[in-house]
Amino acid sequence: MRASHPLEGSVAIQGAKNSALKLMAAALLAPGTTRLHQVPDITDVAIMGEVLTAIGAEVSRDPDGALVISTPEELIPVAPYELVEKMRASVVVFGPLLARQGFARVSLPGGDDFGHRPIDIHLRAFGELGASFVTEHGYVEGRCGRLVGREIAFEFPSHTATDNVLMAAVTARGTTVIENAAREPEVQDLAAMLIAMGAQISGAGTSRIEIEGVDALHPVDHTTIPDRVEAATFLAAVGIAGGSITLDGVRPEHMDMLLEKLVTMGMSIHRGEGSLTASIGERLRSVDIATLPYPGVATDYKPLLVTMLSVANGVAIASENVFAGRFGYIDELRRMGADITIEGHHAIVRGRDQLSGAPVRARDIRAGAALVIAGLGADGVTEVSGVEHIDRGYELFVEKLRGLGAEITREFD
Numbered sequence: 228m229r230a231s232h233p234l235e236g237s238v239a240i241q242g243a244k245n246s247a248l249k250l251m252a253a254a255l256l257a258p259g260t261t262r263l264h265q266v267p268d269i270t271d272v273a274i275m276g277e278v279l280t281a282i283g284a285e286v287s288r289d290p291d292g293a294l295v296i297s298t299p300e301e302l303i304p305v306a307p308y309e310l311v312e313k314m315r316a317s318v319v320v321f322g323p324l325l326a327r328q329g330f331a332r333v334s335l336p337g338g339d340d341f342g343h344r345p346i347d348i349h350l351r352a353f354g355e356l357g358a359s360f361v362t363e364h365g366y367v368e369g370r371c372g373r374l375v376g377r378e379i380a381f382e383f384p385s386h387t388a389t390d391n392v393l394m395a396a397v398t399a400r401g402t403t404v405i406e407n408a409a410r411e412p413e414v415q416d417l418a419a420m421l422i423a424m425g426a427q428i429s430g431a432g433t434s435r436i437e438i439e440g441v442d443a444l445h446p447v448d449h450t451t452i453p454d455r456v457e458a459a460t461f462l463a464a465v466g467i468a469g470g471s472i473t474l475d476g477v478r479p480e481h482m483d484m485l486l487e488k489l490v491t492m493g494m495s496i497h498r499g500e501g502s503l504t505a506s507i508g509e510r511l512r513s514v515d516i517a518t519l520p521y522p523g524v525a526t527d528y529k530p531l532l533v534t535m536l537s538v539a540n541g542v543a544i545a546s547e548n549v550f551a552g553r554f555g556y557i558d559e560l561r562r563m564g565a566d567i568t569i570e571g572h573h574a575i576v577r578g579r580d581q582l583s584g585a586p587v588r589a590r591d592i593r594a595g596a597a598l599v600i601a602g603l604g605a606d607g608v609t610e611v612s613g614v615e616h617i618d619r620g621y622e623l624f625v626e627k628l629r630g631l632g633a634e635i636t637r638e639f640d
């Protein structure tokens with residue numbers, strides 16, 4: 228990829244990866260046929276499809292692109308190592324399996340490029356609802372009768388633990404309350420689907436979610452919300468390459484804090500009905516950022532923001548408060564000439580006039596996208612390897628960027 232001319236045109240935003248994966252797991256709660264619309268064609272969705280297939284469901288796409296999941300009466304309650312190892316979000320089948328089968332055998336996810344990522348919050352909550360666990364040979368086995376509603380307080384508002392416990396509690400006996408629940412729009416999307424399936428849930432999107440257990444759920448058709456991280460990625464692209472682009476099919480209200488930061492950095496943003504137009508006149512200005520659970524600035528935006536800060540005017544501190552180890556991409560940005568120092572969980576970013584194209588390696592989804600974006604503004608050619616990480620979360624990434632005028636090609640599959 229070469230330094231690009233200013234970007235122009237419009238791009239359609241895909242359905243949210245971090246919603247779709249959980250909506251797919253929710254389909255396990257209701258025997259019959261679930262149809263999910265706007266599910267992106269990405270590797271992580273394919274892996275979740277394999278997880279559901281291993282559990283006994285049938286997964287396919289219908290001619291209009293909807294993902295069709297046929298869930299049998301009896302599930303095979305095992306999430307195997309080969310799949311959980313590829314994608315830790317597979318653990319969201321734990322809640323539905325306990326609810327449906329009273330038993331689940333789920334491989335323990337290992338560490339990853341963000342460092343240590345335990346699932347203790349999930350397990351403690353399932354335990355409070357009445358499940359008991361043994362861990363052996365790398366698997367956690369959970370057993371329960373019908374789960375029983377309880378008031379549960381999360382130590383941290385974990386996104387996936389909130390999803391998992393929601394799905395476990397919808398058919399529990401009595402009332403479950405999750406205090407300090409994650410408030411992400413994707414949690415609200417999952418709750419919306421569960422409610423359509425017959426669940427009784429109130430408060431999703433706030434830090435107190437109340438779930439009144441019902442006896443059974445039925446399958447539904449549901450449309451996934453737009454992917455705010457993909458949207459942020461194209462905003463970062465225009466931040467780096469300049470120009471003016473329109474994002475179609477977005478929910479700007481899911482991105483308030485990010486949009487505020489980008490405006491402070493000097494981006495012009497016009498919010499339309501389901502669209503956003505962003506343009507850049509002059510060089511971006513530096514601004515401090517700190518990641519937090521929603522509605523704070525998402526940790527998934529941070530590699531993109533740090534990339535923008537590395538060519539902005541001034542010095543900024545970017546603090547990581549969600550995943551202590553999420554700094555792997557910074558060494559790669561340094562290879563491109565970025566001036567970034569790490570102090571504990573803070574990155575001090577001194578803006579340079581321009582980055583310098585270099586071969587770099589993607590080590591996770593968002594870091595990979597950020598390195599591609601960095602290449603759009605770098606002098607000369609940037610070659611990003613490890614693109615399979617980008618494929619995990621982005622549908623047609625290269626094609627969409629090319630459609631906006633970026634000089635980018637993909638050489639290997």
Ligand code: EPU
Nearest residue numbers: 245316344345346347348349383385386387527549550592
């Ligand atoms: N945590 C624990 N114990 C737990 C669960 C989480 O200590 O049982 C800690 C984690 O180690 C981390 C923090 O809590 O330090 C936050 O983790 P959280 O559980 O909220 O993250 P997640 O649910 O595993 C989801 C997204 C991530 C996104 C984070 C934060 C999915 C599939 N993944 O992960 O997305 O960064 O929330 O918003 O929804 C990505 O899309 O590239 C991605 C990494």
